[in-house]
Amino acid sequence: MKAYTNATLLDGLGNTIKNGTVLIDSEKIIAVGEHITVPGDAETIDCEGKFVTPGIIDVHTHLGVHEAGVGAEGRDFNETSSAVTPHIRALDGINPRERGFQDARECGVTTVQVMPGSANVIGGEMVVLKTAGHAIDDMLIRNPSGMKGAFGENPKRIHGQKVVTRMGVAGLFRETLIKAEDYKRKKDNGELKDRDLGMEQLIPVLEKKIPLRTHAHRADDILTAIRIAKEFDVDLTIEHCTEGHLIAKEVAESGYQVSVGPTMSTRSKVELADKGYHTLVELEKYDVPISITTDHPVIGIEYLLTQVTTAVKAGLSEETAFRAITSQAARHLGVEDRVGSLEEGKDADLVVWTKHPFDAYAEVVETVVNGQTAFSK
Numbered sequence: 520m521k522a523y524t525n526a527t528l529l530d531g532l533g534n535t536i537k538n539g540t541v542l543i544d545s546e547k548i549i550a551v552g553e554h555i556t557v558p559g560d561a562e563t564i565d566c567e568g569k570f571v572t573p574g575i576i577d578v579h580t581h582l583g584v585h586e587a588g589v590g591a592e593g594r595d596f597n598e599t600s601s602a603v604t605p606h607i608r609a610l611d612g613i614n615p616r617e618r619g620f621q622d623a624r625e626c627g628v629t630t631v632q633v634m635p636g637s638a639n640v641i642g643g644e645m646v647v648l649k650t651a652g653h654a655i656d657d658m659l660i661r662n663p664s665g666m667k668g669a670f671g672e673n674p675k676r677i678h679g680q681k682v683v684t685r686m687g688v689a690g691l692f693r694e695t696l697i698k699a700e701d702y703k704r705k706k707d708n709g710e711l712k713d714r715d716l717g718m719e720q721l722i723p724v725l726e727k728k729i730p731l732r733t734h735a736h737r738a739d740d741i742l743t744a745i746r747i748a749k750e751f752d753v754d755l756t757i758e759h760c761t762e763g764h765l766i767a768k769e770v771a772e773s774g775y776q777v778s779v780g781p782t783m784s785t786r787s788k789v790e791l792a793d794k795g796y797h798t799l800v801e802l803e804k805y806d807v808p809i810s811i812t813t814d815h816p817v818i819g820i821e822y823l824l825t826q827v828t829t830a831v832k833a834g835l836s837e838e839t840a841f842r843a844i845t846s847q848a849a850r851h852l853g854v855e856d857r858v859g860s861l862e863e864g865k866d867a868d869l870v871v872w873t874k875h876p877f878d879a880y881a882e883v884v885e886t887v888v889n890g891q892t893a894f895s896k
Contacts (some may be wrong), residue, residue, distance in 0.1 A: 520542070520543070520544045520558060520560065520561040520562065521542070521543050521561060521562045521563075521564065521890070522540055522541070522542045522543075522555070522558075522561045522562070522563045522564065523540065523541045523543075523564050523566050523571050523869070523871065524540045524563055524564065524565055524566060524852030524884055525538055525540075525565055525566055525567040526538075526539055526540070526541070526566035526567075526569055526570060526571040526803050527569070527570045527571070527596060527773055527875075528541065528551065528570075528571050528572075529570060529571070529572045529573075529795070529861075529875075530551065530573070530860055530861040530862070531572065531573040531842065531845035531846040531859055531861060532643050532840065532842075532860050532862075533535055533838050533842070536551075536552065536553055537553070537590075538553055539551065539552060539555075540552065540553070540555040540557065540757040541551055541559065541571055541598050541861055541869060542550070542555055542561070542603075543869075543887075543890050544867075545867075545890055546661070546866060546867055546889040546890045547864060547865070547866065547867055547890070548861060548862065548863055548865050548866070548867050548869075549863060549864075551861045551862060551863060554616035554855070563724055564871075566673070566871055569871055569872060569873060569884060570871070570872040570873075570874065570876065570881075571861070571869055571870070571871050571872070572613045572627070572841075572845070572859060572861070572869065572870050572872065573845045573846075573858065573859055573861050573865075573868060573869060573870070574627065574628070574629025574630055574785040574866075574869060574870055574878060574886070574887070574888065575626070575627045575628045575629060575630075575823065575824070575844050575845065575861050575870065575876075576628070576629070576630045576631070576810075576844055576845060576848035576852070576858065576859060577623070577628055577630075577631045577632070577812055577813055577815065577820055577823055577848070578631075578632050578634055578810040578812050578848050578851045578852055579632060579634065579732075579758055579759075579778045579780070579810075579812035579813075579814055580619075580632060580634070580813065580814065580815040580820060581596045581618065581632045581633065581634065581636060581814070581815060581816065582619045582623065582633050582815055582820065583612070583614045583615060583617045583619065583620065583633060583636060583655075584596040584612040584613055584614075584632055584633060584635070585636070585816055586614060586617045586618075586619070586820070587617065587618055587619050588618060588876060589617075589759055589815045590608075593614070593617070594880070595612035595638075596603070596609075596612070596635055596643070597635065597638040597639070597642070597677075598635065598643065599638050599639065599677055599797075600676075601639070602640050602677075602678040602682055602691060603639060603640055603641045603691065603695050603717070604635075604639050604641065604642060604643050605641045605642075605643060605644075605666060605695070605699075605717040605718075605720050605721050606643065606715075606716040606717035606719075606720060607635060607642070607643035607644070608644045608645065608646075608663070608720075609633050609634055609635050609644060609645045609646055610644070610646050610655060610659075610662060610663075613633055613646075613648075613655050615652060615654070615655055615658065616653075616655060619815055619816060619819075620650050620651075622651040622702045622819060622820055622821045622845075623820045623821075623892045624650050624651060624886050624888070624894040625821065625883060625886070625894050626820065626821045626824065626883060627656065627824075627870035627872070627876070627883045627886050628650055628666035628820055628821065628823060629649060629650055629651070629850070629858070629868040629870070629886060629887075629888050629893070630647065630648070630649060630650070630848075630852075630854070630858050630859075630868065631648065631650060631815075632645055632646070632647045632664055632665075632822075632852055633645060633646055633647075633648065633891060634665070634667050634732065635667045636667075637667070637669035637673040637674070637734035638669070638673055638677040638678075638693050638725055638861065639667075639669060639674060640668065640669060640670075640674045640678070640688055640692055640695070640719075641666065641667065641669075641692065641695055641721075642667035642668065642669060642680060643667055643720075644659065644663035644664070644665070644666060644667075644720055645663060645664050645665045645666075645667055645732065646659055646662045646663060646664055647659070647660045647661040647664045647852050647853075647854055648660055649888050649889065650888065650893070651888040651889070651891070651893035660852075660854050661852065661853060661854050662854055662859070663720075663723070663729055664729060664853060664854075665729050665730050665731065665732040665756070666720070666721065666723075666724050666729060666730075666731050666732065667732055667733075667734070667738070668692065668731050668732065668733035668734065668736035668744070669688075669733065669735075670688055670689070670692075670733060670734065670735045670740035670743055670744055671685065671686070671734075671735060671736055671737055671740040671790055672736070672788055672789065672790050673734065674688050675687075675688065679789075684794040684879060685740065685743070689696075689743050689747065689886055692747055693747060693750070693751075695721070696721070696724075696725075696747070696751050696753075697723070698718065698726060698873065699718050699721035699722065699725055700751075702715060702718035702721075702722075703718075703720075703722050703725055704773070706722075707808055710723055723793065724750065724753050724754075725751070725753060725833070727752075727753060729754075730753070730754035730755055730756050730853075731744075731748060731753055731754065731755050731756075732755075732756045732758050732778075732878075733748075733755060733756070733757060733758060733816040734758050734759055735757055735758065735759060735760065736759050736760075736761040736762060736790035736791065737761070737762050737790050738762040738763070738765040738766045740790075741760060741762065741763060741766060742759055742766060742769065744772045745769070745770075745775065747777075748773075748775070748788065749773075754775075754863055755773075755775045756760070756775060756776045756777070756778060756851060757770065757775055757776070757778070758778045758803070758812075759778065759779065759780065759814075760777045760778065760779050760798065761779075761790060761791060761793065761794050761798060763777060763779065763798050763801070763802050763807070764792075764793075764797055764798040764800075764801035764802065767801045767802050767804065767805040767807065768805055770802065770805070770807050771802075771805035771806060771807050776810070776847075776850070776851045776869070777802060777807050777808065777809055777810070777852060778809075778810045778811075778812050779798055779799050779809060779810070779811055779812070779827070780811050780813060780814055780818070780826060781813050781814040781817045781818040782794060782795065782796055782798070782799075782810035782811075782826055782829075782830070783813075783814065783818045783822060783825065783826050783829070784814075784817055784818055793834065795833075796829060796830045796832075796833035796834075796835065796875070797833065797834075799811070799830050799833070799835045799839075799843075800830075800833060800834040800835050803835055803836065804841050804850070806863070808847055808850065808851070809839060809843050809847065810843050810844070810847055810848045810851045811826055811827055811830065811840070811843040811848075813826065821842035823844065824844075824876055824877070824881075827840050827841075827844055827877070828840075828877045828879070829841070829844065831877060837877065840877070841876075841877075845859050845860060846859040846860045847859075863889060866889060867887060867889060867890035868888050868889065869886060869887045870885070870886050870887070871883070871884040871885040871886075871887075872884065882896065883896065884896055
């Protein structure tokens with residue numbers, strides 16, 4: 520049992536607790552608050568003058584499937600053998616010993632979603648996992664956590680002979696979902712003769728057990744993603760949402776959650792021409808549920824907090840910004856029952872900081888994952 524005492528607690532739900540204590544036993548938080556009785560046999564860590572937060576969450580990464588500093592051998596994130604690959608699983612390509620996982624732990628990131636890239640119209644399954652561990656199967660929190668989709672420039676560029684226009688991308692998306700509906704109907708009625716792994720992995724999407732998580736930068740692509748999700752009555756998260764500020768009202772009315780980023784990247788293509796932190800500020804005005812991402816390794820995961828604090832400087836409220844990498848990020852991933860806040864019963868994932876994490880001089884003193892020290896300074 521461990522007790523982190525005398526800390527300023529930022530619980531991830533909008534509350535600040537002065538002189539607070541977090542008591543953990545094994546892999547779970549068992550008490551949080553100002554007046555917590557610490558058992559005599561507990562290991563006590565005095566955090567006077569320090570801040571303690573939930574473990575930070577990055578909702579959209581390619582950690583382990585696009586390995587930093589390796590080159591072509593480490594690029595396992597886009598299976599471009601076909602424009603439609605729902606049968607693949609990011610789980611099968613993740614290397615937990617990739618340097619990015621260490622970078623994540625060192626900057627307080629304890630939970631990530633790892634997904635296929637955006638080359639394909641439908642790109643395969645993704646997973647949510649902790650950033651500490653040696654075997655991916657033991658690090659998982661949610662598997663699968665979504666089905667990757669992509670609209671706009673990327674699938675057009677990669678599969679130019681198969682889908683030449685945005686109309687073609689949307690058409691192929693619909694065609695695949697209709698095939699999945701027909702496959703599901705035959706399976707439900709006992710009429711299925713041959714199994715198809717891709718169709719099998721789209722059934723949870725149709726049943727709303729996992730969402731479509733669709734790469735969409737431009738406003739028109741975002742609206743196409745929303746249109747198709749409504750047509751097929753499936754859950755959706757909008758990933759990147761670069762021009763979301765142009766259609767913030769429509770995004771809000773859709774009811775879907777949004778992941779924004781990597782805003783620190785350059786305007787390297789047409790779809791990023793209007794990229795900026797104003798997107799987050801405008802979406803907040805319409806109460807759109809926002810998460811913030813690095814899209815690692817597009818931006819190194821170690822710069823997640825830099826993006827968040829820059830967004831605050833641009834006008835995003837501190838509360839929304841912090842929720843975007845804690846409690847709202849957990850909700851975006853569908854794992855809010857386990858991570859994202861300092862609450863009794865949640866996983867013992869927490870970070871000790873020298874200062875408020877939005878302070879430019881804040882340093883991570885300790886990162887705790889599942890009750891174990893994953894990094895200490």
